[in-house]
Amino acid sequence: MENYKMVAKTFFGFEELLEKELLQLGAQQVQKGTRMVSFYGDKGFMYKANLALRTALKILKPIHTFKATHEKGLYAGIQAIDWSTYLSVQQSFVIETTIYSETFTHSQFVSLKVKDAIVDQFREKTGLRPNIDKDFPDLRIHVHIDRELCTVSLDTSGTSLHQRGYRTATNIAPINEVLAAGILLLSGWDGQAHFIDPMCGSGTLLAEAAMIACNIPANINRKEFAFEKWQDWDSVLFDTILEALLKKTKEFHYTITGYDKAPSAVRKAKDNLENANLDEYVSISQEDFFETEKAVQGPLHMVFNPPYGERLDIQMERFYREIGDTMKQKYPNTTAWFITSNLEALKFVGLRPSRKIKLFNGKLEARLVKYELYEGSKKGKYMNN
Known part of the structure; x- marks a missing residue:
């Protein structure tokens, strides 16, 4: 199985803990950032990271990075991905967007453009389109724009990994x-x-x-x-x-x-x-x-x-x-x-x-x-x- 890059997101102040956890699990090329740690591993390691990491909130798998200086460039960059590799017409998807950019200022607008590019690709090839499902999608797509750099990732985790699955009863303001x-x-x-x-x-x-x-393992009880x-x-x-x-x-x-x-x-x-x-x-x-x-x-x-x-x-x-x-x-x-x-x-x-x-x-x-x-x-x- 091939190794690929992944990004584990965390809270401010936990980057070193997460880096240590990843090294102990056997991750390759571990690099610490702000509120995140990137690493390399294969599909089995992606499963392992989601199951075992205690200080990760989410694990993303980047699939494409490109420069987007305007709306058309964003659309073209998303269309450059072969979405049939990840999604079928019968399946549903949702897009989550984070932006730090002067060109793109509305995350909802970016999400809409990305959705159009994906849907248009399927329509051109098959005449059909996959649906959006915000609650229970088959594929969660994460778009991150930092100035002019757009990174498209697949969300491997789903709901935040703090939702371990054991806590059904809570008090006021329970700790994450x-x-x-x-x-x-x-x-x-x-x-x-x-x-x-x-x-x-x-x-x-x-x-x-x-x-x-x-x-x-931290997420042993997760559904x-x-x-x-x-x-x-x-x-x-x-x-x-x-x-x-x-x-x-x-x-x-x-x-x-x-x-x-x-x-x-x-x-x-x-x-x-x-x-x-x-x-x-x-x-x-x-x-x-x-x-x-x-x-x-x-x-x-x-x-x-x-x-x-x-x-x-x-x-x-x-x-x-x-x-x-x-x-x-x-x-x-x-x-x-x-x-x-x-x-x-x-x-x-x-x-x-x-x-x-x-x-x-x-x-x-x-x-x-x-x-x-x-x-x-x-x-x-x-x-x-």
Whole structure:
């Protein structure tokens, strides 16, 4: 099977993590960009990347790049592709467009022109045309125009890869699964310690932590990928790849614990962990973090996403002060990480973070902060990494 170029898209701040994941999976010619990493692999690797990558949002397969300085050039460039290789008249397609160009300023206009070029090609050859289907297309076509350069790609993934397939019940503002996995990897979580999320919401960090600890492919529970509707779909190859990935799962010898003070959140988290077939690794209970203390011997790895904005109907200053006090007084020998988009609130934690990493939670600029919590009297003393 031939190798070809692919592009994995990700969040700002996760490019290095994704690059590392791709290298570990066996990708060739891996190159890091902004919010993306390009690489080479064959069809089997394309299946593997979609199944296994934790920090990828989408995997695109570029099929044609050309210069487009005007509308006619765009039309001609799209017509230069033999679309019957990828699509039949009976099938449906959809076009997604992103543009950074002074020539082309409306993505909808570009999508329309691209659609016309594809449809006209089929009409000229067969007298018939494939249909557009925005919800369940057989082929997703991605058009990216950067100034005068137009890249046409096939979307191999379909809906964003953060939609893992295990989360049916969510709370208000649940954390994106790819964001959760990236935060865990940035925190150095590798399954070699006990783990706790003391404000677990619908359980996303717990599920991602368990999958990382056991080396379970991130998208094992996903219902489908876009490539399953392609003309060259190879179900035998896909099953072989999946089987090989499942042989690499690991045993986990520690505990993963989740707390939430809302009974509804605990119920949802338990349902989601069960959907993911991860409930044997994770215990979830209804607790108020501020009234808990460390319940395990040895090092503890803590990662959480405190409520914010609309989710926080209590006083922000007091809330963050209590986070700091609880960690400091009741969780010795713990490495604690949390993400917040309330940058002002960090002042009230009362501890000095040993690391701050800039991320985005949706469109909100956020910080992922790390606190080293020691045994005994080192309350105010923090090691800088």
